[in-house]
Each structure stands twice: as structure tokens, then as C-alpha cells.
Amino acid sequence: MGCNIRNRLMLVNLLAAILSLSCQISAKLQRFEQRIKNDEKLRFLVVGDWGRQGDFNQSDVAFQMGRIGKELDIDFVVSTGDNFYDDGLKDENDPAFAESFTNIYTAKSLQVPWFSVLGNHDYRGDTVAQMSPALRKIDSRWLCLRSFIVNTEIAELFFVDTTPFVEEYFTNPEEHTYDWRGVVPKRRYTDHTLKDVESALKTSRAKWKIVVGHHAIRSVGHHGDTPELVNHLLPILQAYNVDFYMNGHDHCLEQISDHTSPIQFLTSGAGSKAWRGDLKNLNEETLKFFYDGQGFMSVQLTKSDAEIVFYDVMGRVLHRWTRSKELHSDM
């Protein structure tokens, strides 16, 4: 009898050990609940590649974001990374945080949460500082983490840390130094990230599934496609019916459809410096829209309808795209 109890206890301990080990292997992504207004519509702006102390028309784009933000009455802003040029933040007290963020996006409508991923330029500075809660004491809007989830009643947004996927930053960093703390060994980190994103997508019951990263999966701009994401992240997005992949990195605005799924690839990386004329493959049949100047994007979602709009530095509408989804009963 005593032996049985001992065996059972051993089994329980063993199961607990296995469970805690699997939790360590695949930690759940941190999740934030974002309430939306009573009219059951979600509205947000997307901007990327911006922090230049207002230069390269950053302030002009910010002004128009304030105007459109007010018009739409936005719930939050998504930043697709490369938040602080050229080399991220030096530390938690780096004045660039206020000079490129707090003092630039001053409009009342932009005083909402800013959900941000890290870009490759942010990795050239102190990434731990850029993700530190200490920054929220300076500006409470700021939330930047590696990979995390924002859930609203209408859409679920999955933010993915894409910089560690890109081989070149490890094999050929040129004169740059990247802050890989918490990211090496690289393979283990990216495998865990993919596993976490996949398990979160698998259990998601959101009407709209949106994945946000810094690097493009598909782009006709300067950097083009990111093969590491095409090979490893895209199949997961296709398997779990993701609606939109939103990114920055290429300093342009663009919309590209997927060949084999309803995914729309949306680049909004035009928050300051743009690369005019730097593009390839304009004949790509899946290319819906491309603009090589500065600007930003808005997203409006109801349970059944999506509207994506791109704006230039003057706030003029460049491109509008809508999609309607049949409403399926949850029964």
C-alpha cells in the first residue's frame, strides 16, 4: 500500500517536472486585453520606421496621423518597428525616446496605447531598455515587447519578433553590433517563437487574425521578401487562416496578395525617410498597391468587414481596400 502511494507520488512529481519543462520550452506569449468602443468597431493606425527626431517629414506624417486618428477615433496605434534611428535607444534615459516619440506624436487622438515590435535598427541599441516598463513612466502609451498578443473583441493581433530570424544580421553584421541578449542561441529562440505563435493562432477564435512583424514576408521594395519568414512563418499563417500580415522595414506603403491564401501583406514602413524609386518587380500580379513616399495606414474592422486605407504625408488617401467576410454562426 505504502509502496503504491510512493509510486503514485513519484508519478505525480514526474508529471509536474515534465509539465514545467514543457512550459519552459514553450512559454505562452504575453497577452493584453484591449477594450474597444460600444459600437463594435475596431480602428487603429499602423506606422513604421519613424524615429528621427521629427526629420525626414516624420513630424508631417505625425500631424496627419493625428488628424486621421481624430476622424476615425482610433483605439490604438501599431508600430511595425525601427522605432529609433539609427541605433535604437542607448538606455532607458536616452533623450531620443522623448525627442522621436513623445514630442512628435502629440495630437490628442494619438494619446492611446502604442503597441510596438522591435526592428533591426532597434536591435543595434539596448533592446532591454526599449522594452523596459521604465519608459512607460516617461510616456504611458509605450508598449514594446518581443512577441506578444493584443486581443480585442473583434480581432486578435499577434506581434512577432522577426529580426532574430534574419541570418544576415548574424553572419554578416558589417560594422553594426546587435544586442542579442535573450535571443541566442538563435535557432532555439526562433523555434520557440514559431511554436508560441502557432499554438496561439491554433486556439484563437477571433474573427480577424492579424500578425505584425518588422520584416516583410512579401515586398517589392528595397529589401524585398524575407526568405526566412517565407519559409518558416508564412506556412503557419496560411495554416491558421491569418487575414493580414503587417510590417515595416521597407520604407514604403504597399499591399500584396498571397498566391494561395486570402492573406494580405501590408507594408507600412513610411513614417519618416522614404526610398523613392527603390523597387523591383512592379509587374508582380499579386501587387495591389505600391507607393514609395512617406505616409501611414489605417485599419477599420467590424465583425464582418475590413477597410484598409493608405495615406501620404499630406494625409491624402492613396489606396482603399475593403473585404467582407460572411458571418458564420458560432453554433
Ligand SMILES: [Zn+2]
Ligand atoms: Zn528595418
